[in-house]
Amino acid sequence: MRFSTTVACLSACLAAPATALAIWGDSASAFNAGLKVPGENPIEFCDANRDSDLITIDKVDLSPSTPKPGKALLITATGEVNKRVAKGAYVKVVVKYGLIQLLATTADLCEQLGNVDLSCPLEPGKMTITKSVDLPSAIPPGTYNVLADVYSEDDEKITCLKATVNFPRPSLGSFQDTEEL
Numbered sequence: 001m002r003f004s005t006t007v008a009c010l011s012a013c014l015a016a017p018a019t020a021l022a023i024w025g026d027s028a029s030a031f032n033a034g035l036k037v038p039g040e041n042p043i044e045f046c047d048a049n050r051d052s053d054l055i056t057i058d059k060v061d062l063s064p065s066t067p068k069p070g071k072a073l074l075i076t077a078t079g080e081v082n083k084r085v086a087k088g089a090y091v092k093v094v095v096k097y098g099l100i101q102l103l104a105t106t107a108d109l110c111e112q113l114g115n116v117d118l119s120c121p122l123e124p125g126k127m128t129i130t131k132s133v134d135l136p137s138a139i140p141p142g143t144y145n146v147l148a149d150v151y152s153e154d155d156e157k158i159t160c161l162k163a164t165v166n167f168p169r170p171s172l173g174s175f176q177d178t179e180e181l
Contacts, residue, residue, distance in 0.1 A: 037161070040065055046149070046160035054083045054158040055150075067165060070137030077129045085109070085122040088153025096145040109150060109158075141169040 037043040039059040050056070057079040067073055089109035095102045110120035116131045143166045150158040 041163075042165060043161050043163045046147070046162055050159070052157060054081070054085060054152055054156055056080045056082060057159060057161075067135055067167070069135055069139040069167065071135055073133045073135055075129070075131050075133065078127070080126050081122045081124050083152075083156075084124060085120060085158060086153050087120050089120065089158065090151055092147075092149040092151075094145075094147045097140070098143055139167050141167045 034048050035044040035046075037045060037057055037060050039061045041060045041062050043060055045057075057077065059079075060075065060077045063074040063076075064071075087110050090106055091109050091112065092104075092106050094104045113119055113122070116129050118129070143164060145162070145164050147160075147162045149160045152158055
């Protein structure tokens with residue numbers, strides 16, 4: 001799986017609010033309330049203690065809230081870079097389909113920032129990112145779990161995010177009446 005496909009998968013996983021709650025039930029909402037990334041998204045932080053993270057994520061909104069294969073997904077994220085992020089920063093990505101690991105890779109963060117029209121170094125300050133991602137039309141139905149663990153060039157934690165999304169089997173819809181043919 002190419003990394004650009006992984007980014008599309010990650011975007012898809014970030015696009016279905018409350019999908020993770022559908023798996024665990026309403027009790028997960030109270031249990032993970034401190035981990036939820038603010039905004040319309042199914043994203044959670046990996047850890048409750050994010051005091052040392054180099055980036056503070058204030059909000060992430062996704063539109064549409066339910067991803068559709070073959071359709072565009074708009075991602076808007078706001079936050080603050082707390083410490084300069086330079087070349088050598090990296091992201092570890094794991095994508096699972098149910099219990100099956102599809103991908104485990106480490107990628108250059110600065111190269112990937114080009115996908116959102118940014119480049120290294122990222123200087124301290126407020127930031128808003130808006131990106132439209134075209135989801136592949138052939139996404140097999142099922143539950144996908146994505147983990148993105150991001151580190152600086154000095155191995156300091158930038159952030160860690162996880163998300164779960166379920167792509168349901170497409171419905172057959174209604175068949176056209178054969179008498180009309």
